[in-house]
Structure formats: C-alpha cells, structure tokens
Amino acid sequence: MTxxxxxxxxxxxxxxxxxxxxxxxxxxxxxxKKFDANTLLSARLAPDQIPLVGQIQIxxxxxxxxxxxxxxxxxxxxxxxxxxxxxLRARIRAVREYVNGFKPADFEGGETRTISLPWVPGxxxxxxxxxxxxALPNYGFHLVTAYSILRHNGVDLGKIDFIGGLPFRDA
Amino acid sequence: MTxxxxxxxxxxxxxxxxxxxxxxxxxxxxxxKKFDANTLLSARLAPDQIPLVGQIQIxxxxxxxxxxxxxxxxxxxxxxxxxxxxxLRARIRAVREYVNGFKPADFEGGETRTISLPWVPGxxxxxxxxxxxxALPNYGFHLVTAYSILRHNGVDLGKIDFIGGLPFRDA
Numbered sequence: 307m308t309x310x311x312x313x314x315x316x317x318x319x320x321x322x323x324x325x326x327x328x329x330x331x332x333x334x335x336x337x338x339k340k341f342d343a344n345t346l347l348s349a350r351l352a353p354d355q356i357p358l359v360g361q362i363q364i365x366x367x368x369x370x371x372x373x374x375x376x377x378x379x380x381x382x383x384x385x386x387x388x389x390x391x392x393x394l395r396a397r398i399r400a401v402r403e404y405v406n407g408f409k410p411a412d413f414e415g416g417e418t419r420t421i422s423l424p425w426v427p428g429x430x431x432x433x434x435x436x437x438x439x440x441a442l443p444n445y446g447f448h449l450v451t452a453y454s455i456l457r458h459n460g461v462d463l464g465k466i467d468f469i470g471g472l473p474f475r476d477a
Numbered sequence: 478m479t480x481x482x483x484x485x486x487x488x489x490x491x492x493x494x495x496x497x498x499x500x501x502x503x504x505x506x507x508x509x510k511k512f513d514a515n516t517l518l519s520a521r522l523a524p525d526q527i528p529l530v531g532q533i534q535i536x537x538x539x540x541x542x543x544x545x546x547x548x549x550x551x552x553x554x555x556x557x558x559x560x561x562x563x564x565l566r567a568r569i570r571a572v573r574e575y576v577n578g579f580k581p582a583d584f585e586g587g588e589t590r591t592i593s594l595p596w597v598p599g600x601x602x603x604x605x606x607x608x609x610x611x612a613l614p615n616y617g618f619h620l621v622t623a624y625s626i627l628r629h630n631g632v633d634l635g636k637i638d639f640i641g642g643l644p645f646r647d648a
Contacts, residue, residue, distance in 0.1 A: 307478035307588070308605065317609065351522065351629040417478070422648060429645035434479065438488065439643055443617065447639055450621035458522040458629070468618055472610055474600035477593060 310376055310417060311410040313437060318369040321449060322402045324470045325362070328456055328463060329391050335461045344390050349455050358455045360386075362394055365448040366401045372441045373408045376416035376433055481547055481588060482581040484608060489540040492620060493573045495641045496533070499627055499634060500562050506632045515561050520626050529626045531557075533565055536619040537572045543612045544579045547587035547604055 336343035347359040356364070363386050374381035382404060388394045419433040423440075431440065450468070457463050507514035518530040527535070534557050545552035553575060559565045590604040594611075602611065621639070628634050 307480060308484065308609070309478060312605075312609065313479065313484075317614075320610070321614075351625055352631070355628065420648075426645060428648050430648045431643060431645060434483075435644050438479070438483065439491070440640060442613075443488075443492075443640060444636075446614065446617035447621050447624075447636070450618050451625060453618075454522055454622060454625045457526065460523070465615075465618070469611060469614060472602060473606050474597060474602055477591070477599050477601045 309410055310413040310433065310437060311408065313442065314369075314372055314376070314413075315405055315408055317442075318372075318405045318445070319402055320470050321445075322366075322369065322398050322405075324467065325365070325398060325449065325452070326395060327467060328453065328461070329395060331463060331467065332391065332456055332461050335459075339460075346456065346459055346461075347389070347391070347394075349459050351451070351455055351458060355451075358452055359388060359394065361448045361452040361455065363388065363397070365445055365452065366397050368441060368445040368448065369405050370401050372437065372445070373405045373412075375421050375436065376419065377408060377412040378419060379412075480581055481584040481604065481608060482579065484613065485540075485543055485547070485584075486576055486579055488613075489543075489576045489616075490573060491641050492616075493537075493540065493569050493576075495638065496536070496569060496620065496623070497566060498638060499624065499632070500566060502634055502638065503562065503627055503632050506630075510631075517627065517630055517632075518560070518562070518565075520630050522622070522626055522629060526622075529623055530559060530565065532619045532623040532626065534559065534568070536616055536623065537568050539612060539616040539619065540576050541572050543608065543616070544576045544583075546592050546607065547590065548579060548583040549590065550583075 332346055333343045336346070348357045350357045363384070366384065370381045370384070384397055384400075388397055416433040420430045421433055421436040422430050453463060453468055503517055504514045507517070519528045521528045534555070537555065541552045541555070555568055555571075559568055587604040591601045592604055592607040593601050624634060624639055
C-alpha cells in the first residue's frame with residue numbers, strides 16, 4: 307500500500323531536481339551555440355501550445371497545489387512573472403522547499419478529502435481520484451512537454467535525465 | 478492508502494483508451510489534409526529520438542511489463558513489427574485486454590517483490606520503487622512524447638484528450 311505522501315512529495319522533489327539539471331543542459335547548449343539561453347523559454351512545439359516558460363510554471367503550480375489541496379492548506383501565490391531561467395530556477399527551488407515541508411501526517415484523510423478545482427465550478431473529486439487521475443498525469447504532462455521542447459531545440463537530453471537516479475540494490 | 482493495482486491497471490486501461498482516441502484524431506487530420514495517416518508513424522521531435530511508432534510500442538510494453546513483473550508472470554511477446562495505425566491499434570487493444578486481466582490479488586506482495594530489469598544486470602529494485610520511480614514516469618514519458626509528436630505535426634489534440642474523463646461528482 308502506498309500513501310498519498312509517498313505518491314507525491316518524493317516524486318516532486320526528485321523530478322524538480324531533474325528539471326534543474328535540464329536547465330544546466332540548456333545553458334550548456336546555449337553556450338556551445340553562442341545564443342542567449344533565455345530565448346528557449348518562448349519555444350513551443352505547436353503555435354497554439356503554451357511556451358516552455360509556461361510549461362514549467364504550470365508544473366511548479368501542479369506540485370504546489372497537489373500538496374496544498376491534499377492537506378487542506380492555502381498554497382503560496384506565484385504570479386507567473388518569470389522571464390529568465392534564473393527566475394524559473396528560483397521558483398522551482400521555492401516550490402521544492404514548499405512541497406518538502408509536507409509530512410505524511412499532513413495528508414492523513416487526504417484520499418477522501420473533497421477537492422475543488424477552480425476551473426470546474428460546482429464539481430468535486432475525491433483526493434484519491436484527483437491525485438491518480440488528474441494531478442500526477444497532468445504534472446507529468448507538463449514536465450515531459452518541457453523536456454520535449456528542449457529536446458526538439460537540440461538540448462542534449464536523454465531518458466536518464468528524465469528518470470533521474472534509481473534506488474537499485476545488488477541482486 | 479493506494480494499492481499497486483489501483484496505481485496501474487485502471488490508469489493503463491484509461492490512458493490506452495485515450496491513446497486510441499488520438500489515433501482517431503490523427504486520421505481525421507490526415508483525411509482533412511489528404512495524406513496517408515501512416516506517414517505520421519515515422520515522425521519524431523529530434524533526429525536521434527525514437528519515432529512515433531516506437532513511442533507507442535514502448536508505452537504498450539511498459540504497461541504490459543509492469544503488470545507481469547509485479548505479479549511475477551511472463552508477459553506475452555510483441556515483436557515491434559507494426560507498420561500501420563491498424564496494427565498499432567490491435568497491439569494497444571491486446572495490451573489493454575492483458576492488463577485488465579490482472580486482479581488486485583495478483584499484485585499482493587508486489588511492493589516488496591524483487592524486480593530485475595533486463596538492461597540493468599546484477600541490480601534489482603523493489604516493486605514499489607520500480608512502479609513509483611521508474612515504470613509510471615517512464616510510461617507517462619512515452620505517452621506524452623507520442624502526444625507531443627502528433628501535436629507538433631498538427632493533429633488537433635488538447636489537454637482533455639490527454640487526461641480523459643474524470644469522476645467528478647456534484648459539490
């Protein structure tokens with residue numbers, strides 16, 4: 307059996323650290339190609355898609371809101387004003403610190419907690435359905451989309467940069 | 478608390494159905510633009526990336542192997558010979574039928590089961606670590622990448638096509 311805390315906090319913590327390594331690689335690529343790394347932030351894979359900066363802002367918001375909603379707390383506000391990688395990195399770190407502040411006890415009863423989403427008025431999900439059917443797939447969606455935009459633009463990323471380290475032990 | 482079965486089977490079942498709807502939309506786009514929909518299968522976002530057909534084959538294999546490994550069973554073989562959307566659809570349906578055959582009792586003890594991955598000889602993961610840190614993120618990775626390749630090529634997909642239906646109830 308897996309707790310809501312196990313499903314969320316360590317996963318967000320690890321993948322937000324992975325995301326910071328993609329930023330390092332984006333800078334390596336920009337340095338090698340002699341362009342301003344911040345130009346990547348407006349890149350997208352389709353003209354009606356949210357650009358890279360927005361994909362990362364949304365991923366950050368997902369991680370933050372999942373924890374806040376499951377614990378019945380008010381999440382801190384981040385007004386989506388980032389224009390540079392440095393500012394995005396600061397946001398990623400702030401969100402990582404925020405989610406790491408949640409302890410297993412904060413999510414007790416979270417599975418059956420009633421979750422309202424501001425863009426679906428009059429309807430609710432259970433905490434479990436929210437996490438499994440919406441929040442985790444949606445967080446992954448924006449994370450992979452950010453990765454794909456960087457990859458499409460030539461940044462040297464591979465699967466291991468996406469997955470990160472794994473707790474292997476000797477067979 | 479969430480069981481391994483709740484984390485995997487309903488999620489694979491739903492997202493493989495979502496994937497079939499993306500195939501319908503790819504055909505709608507090809508019909509409107511008067512091209513052979515199967516040409517999309519070789520599309521990719523970077524020259525050293527696995528093409529769309531491979532992204533879908535890998536997603537299918539992920540779903541299949543997760544269930545087989547957690548239950549300590551041998552997964553059926555799929556030799557990656559698909560060249561058309563019809564063949565891919567048949568594979569998606571076969572995998573969906575396979576994963577839906579697993580019952581909660583099949584995964585009992587799965588959290589502590591020792592999982593070996595053929596590409597990491599001599600090392601193992603616990604069933605829990607395998608699911609949470611590798612298998613689910615990796616499945617999502619290939620699913621979103623398939624979506625992104627279609628989106629980048631102009632197929633009319635939006636977030637709701639990725640997430641699918643949600644079990645909302647009245648507030």
